[in-house]
Amino acid sequence: MTTKDSQFAKGDTLTLTIDALATGGKALTRLDCMVIFMDRGLPGQTVEVKITKKKKRFAEAVLTKVITDAPDQISPRCAHFGVCGGCLWQNMEYSKQLAWKKRFVSDSLSRIAGAQDLEINDPIPSPETFYYRNKMEFAFGDRRGDITVGLRRYGTHNVVDLQECYLQTERTIEIIDLVREFVNATPALTAYDANSRRGYLRFLVIRETKHTNQCMVQVITAKDTTNNDQQHRAIRQLGQLLQERMNVTTFIHSLRTHTTQVAYGEKTYVVLGQKSLTEVLNFEKDMPSLSLSSHADGFFQVNTNAAARLYETAVEMAELTGTEKIWDLYCGVGGIALTAAPRAADVFGMEITEQAIASAKENATINGIENVRFVSGDVRSALTNEPSMPDVVFVDPPRSGMNPEVVDLIMEQTPKRIIYVSCDPATQARDIAVLGNQYTVTTVQPVDMFPQTAHIENIIRLDLKAE
Template sequence: MLWEKGTKIQVKIEDISDTGEGIGKTDGFTWFVKDAVIGDLVEAKVMKTKKSYGFARLEQVLEPSPHRVLPPCPVARSCGGCQLQAMDYEEQARFKENKVFNNLLRIGGIDCKELFEPMIKMDNPWHYRNKAQFPVGKNKEGKIITGFYAGRTHTIIECEDCLIGVPENARILNCIRTYMEEYGILPYDEETNTGMVRHILIRKGFQTGQIMVCLVINGPTEQMRGSEVLVKRLTALFDKTGPENTPQLTTIACSINQEKTNVIMGKELVNLYGPGVIIDWIGPVQYRISPLSFYQVNPVQTQRLYETALEYAELTGTETVWDLYCGIGTITLFLARKAKKVYGVEIIPQAIEDACANAKLNGIENVEFFTGKAEEVLPEQFESNPVPVDVIVVDPPRKGCDARCLETIIAMEPKRIVYISCDSATLARDLKVLGEHGYEVARGRMVDMFPWSIHIECVVGMQRKHI
């Protein structure tokens, strides 16, 4: 059947895609409808069609799903950051669980539903993000605005109080916008590569209350007229006399980015106030976080994720452990408190610098870090120093582990493998390979690190089979 652009169709939504669109069928033809929820009967307008599927825009919900809720955020639809805000939290969890189990079965051939413990959900799934990056621009009236890019565009959706960000963001953004208006500091214009302030990065240590503000600017800091006034105003925003973890603005920095690029942060950092880093704790381990450091964005759930990984590693204090894709050593340091020795591997040199600094900060000495690709460092180390290894923990990016990395893990014969994954499709692919080489899933757990988004984190514990 031919579907003209603009045709109205009725679709019953049966699933959600990997990018958050509702999925339904008419006469065997698959439709993707953004903002539709599983169980909705919707009227949608055809936008684009391919051979066997098409995209349609939600016009009206004819019969709402029993799980449809009114998104509490006024810009939920246009912003695109929270793809599942119109679905109640319990249903989101069910959807994420199904997605993971389906992928494990379909891609990995692994039926392990009964080995999984219940998902670790959030008691209060709001205001959980410790980091936000707000683009700065102007609206049609020429007023300076801050917000988020609308999904897949560079149109700024004005938003002062994102419901998954910390409440302090709104006051900080307001203070910076007022300063910019008063001092004639212009927002960056990416069309002409002119103007000054491109983004505002805000990070908060949930345990310490320390807040960092980093302005990404298109020029040297000397061009930020009145920056000393901005510093004074920002640091006066929060009460300094409250209890220990009362929010405190402790660091203000500028990142200079004069490139015509989509990359947010520039290469040069200039500190305007404070030590240039904030400190936060995850459980008993403290971390130094710079504007450039990778640090998990949901600290409440990160602690639960790391505790689960630690539990699955079954450490007694005598084990040798590898932590592959270790970032700034967050899991490495968690594991090191219960192991004899932990080796961390990470591709980004600056993250390894942070990892070493964090080890020192915590007085942890039984760790060693390597900079490089896991698929190169691990085989090299295994060849030059083939000491027995008890546990290997992996936490790769979405694309999963490289084949050479998996081969070496198998050759090293650890007793246990703990796989932390943010993409259940590549997790399933890699577990299949490990399963074909003597490892079986012993237990697993999902941790909801990103409520209202389609993403879900998984921890899987594998044991070497006795052959």
């Protein structure tokens, strides 16, 4: 069936030319009055797709073959590109990546928030477009009896046995190579299979600092089912080997019994080194450097140098004078709160994770900042019980956005300014639609934290409307 045929059904194969990209990175084209969304691809490519869903006004498809490249397509750097699900835009020039991300922000605010004719600033580019990540999560797999280590194959749960990767550092692949060699030479070790729920090795998490030369390796496993804890003892030996040969400063072994495939352990043991890493954020503007400590399971922006741009931009957009009382909701380990503190009178940070709040308090001490308070717990409860009245509120919620009750509680406090940081323009726009009843969007500033992917961080400033 060709693009001239409008009567197609689920399961049909079509040949299409991609017209544009949708928020989140899906490709799309229009066939008569029908929009067809494809799971990937670039504008200008002629592709073969298989229809997986058809509704009244749109259809969904998976790309099965690229027939003709896009006119401005570039050669991807990584040999695993197209197979690995780690990054989908290595074949797009970086300036065009930024242009599409700006369009995603604009489309979300227009379509979801109803905010028309907003001026969207050009995205602040990442200082590095490769080797920028400070953390990556890898999975263990099995290929005909050999244990593989890598990222998920695109669209599946199978593991691509990585031989190269340009997202974290060159040392990352060296660590993966050493881990792969060790686990395959140790008979007691097996890869976990999610279908049978058998096996031992589940995830390998590598964290590195950009400015303090620290490296944390975390191996997440299932329970040891061998006699005399042979598997657990082998993991401790792996940690010692990594310390000796790769200068790993912290090695952690975590146990995960839940069957959900998430790189998080219910129990965590520090086998070697310190329990946390400390990174330094160097700001471009007139701000002192900030040291931030984070535990193994604590949240920290994965792009260290871009995080510095993000935090300083958010604080600058707030136009603080030194007299403001600030709330920082979903504060994590305190990055924004501690960046803003030297320019404010009082800062109150809230986060649901106790470990993150412990890190935030530690970070305040490390940096000698005294005008901050951090509280752990559900943000809704914390706001209800908080007596202070904020002048400025920073929010940096998870990808799902803010709970509607939190949005209502913020508006009840009527801060004069809200700085909303988000990694998902769509859920951010949903919340902006509600906040727009009392606030006016005055600045929209995307910040690229994730080169080679369709993800974009976005900062929006909202000012309280006049009575």
